[in-house]
Amino acid sequence: MNRHIILVGFMGTGKTTVGKLVAQRLSCPLVDTDHYLEQKRGKAIANIFSTEGERCFRQQEHDALAELVHSPQPQVITTGGGIVLRLDNVDLMKKNGWVVALTAARDVLIERLKKDTTRPLLTGDLDKRVDQLLTERKNAYDFAHVTIDTSHRSPVEVAKIVISKYKAVH
């Protein structure tokens, strides 16, 4: 592997699970921007949101991404769903990696996200929040080099597609 593989996508598209499988299969390191930030700050993402606010979180998320993409060793980098909201993040990812966007149908996302209680942006009426965020982020993931719909695919199937598409162009 000679370039970072960066996974982007809305919450619930399977970035973390697929990222783990891709890293395992390619025997390369795996890092996640949220996890990296939580370790660095000693604080959960939900806690950063509630005590410092989303704006502050977005700056810390940007700093974490900048550090991770500049690592000399190629790695699989999974990201938080909102990382694409900043254009400087999009530039960093496009310049420093091969970007894969994972997508899923609205109803599939809602089904997957139902069990989750930790995501700070999904408090309240889940269906409404997902609809709002999907609208706000329409086309935000389109800059990726490749897009894969995970709605009706297992994480292993998606990981295999990521790897074969990566190998086809590297």
Ligand code: S3P
């Ligand atoms: C967010 C997605 C989360 C996390 C934070 C904000 C978003 O990551 O970064 O709660 O804005 O979509 P996941 O996509 O891994 O859930």
